Amino acid sequence: MGNLRTFTVVAAAVACGACESTVAPPAGDPFVGKWTCDETRTLTFATPTGTPDASATTRYSLVVSSTIGNFSAYAQDEAGASCKLDYNEMDKSAVLVSGQSCTDGGGMTLTYKMGTADITTAGLQTNLAFDFSGTIAQSGSATAVDATGSGTITSTCWKVYTTGGGAGVGGGGW
Numbered sequence: 001m002g003n004l005r006t007f008t009v010v011a012a013a014v015a016c017g018a019c020e021s022t023v024a025p026p027a028g029d030p031f032v033g034k035w036t037c038d039e040t041r042t043l044t045f046a047t048p049t050g051t052p053d054a055s056a057t058t059r060y061s062l063v064v065s066s067t068i069g070n071f072s073a074y075a076q077d078e079a080g081a082s083c084k085l086d087y088n089e090m091d092k093s094a095v096l097v098s099g100q101s102c103t104d105g106g107g108m109t110l111t112y113k114m115g116t117a118d119i120t121t122a123g124l125q126t127n128l129a130f131d132f133s134g135t136i137a138q139s140g141s142a143t144a145v146d147a148t149g150s151g152t153i154t155s156t157c158w159k160v161y162t163t164g165g166g167a168g169v170g171g172g173g174w
Contacts, residue, residue, distance in 0.1 A: 035062040037157035045149040092119035108134035123158035
């Protein structure tokens with residue numbers, strides 16, 4: 001569980017008013033706005049050998065801005081590392097643009113293999129699959145070790161507000 005905190009990339013998002021764009025979103029875009037999300041992250045370690053799978057649930061805020069047919073989701077983790085993921089939007093569904101990765105404040109890199117986002121009656125539902133690599137602190141030890149593996153993130157989000165324009169997060173929270 002302590003390993004998860006080392007590389008929580010999509011957690012504890014906080015909107016940054018100074019980072020707001022002046023580009024207005026498409027009228028009625030259901031993804032645009034600020035969301036509060038409950039995330040479940042599951043990790044399967046390839047190395048170090050023998051490291052048990054880990055899972056954690058966190059709550060974070062997500063800020064989504066949009067242009068026609070696309071949107072960007074901005075997040076910032078507790079360590080201050082920010083991440084922006086881009087999606088291709090199709091009505092109330094979206095698919096993660098391929099080739100994206102983010103590095104957390106601890107130096108762990110998540111390389112996304114696939115992702116979806118859907119507007120449902122429950123709100124915004126997201127699913128991500130990724131590979132990870134970097135260093136992690138071992139439980140009960142001050143020594144960091146190299147770690148690799150794969151993981152998934154599932155989130156359920158509810159809208160806090162709809163922005164008047166595209167918004168981003170930077171400096172210093174999906």
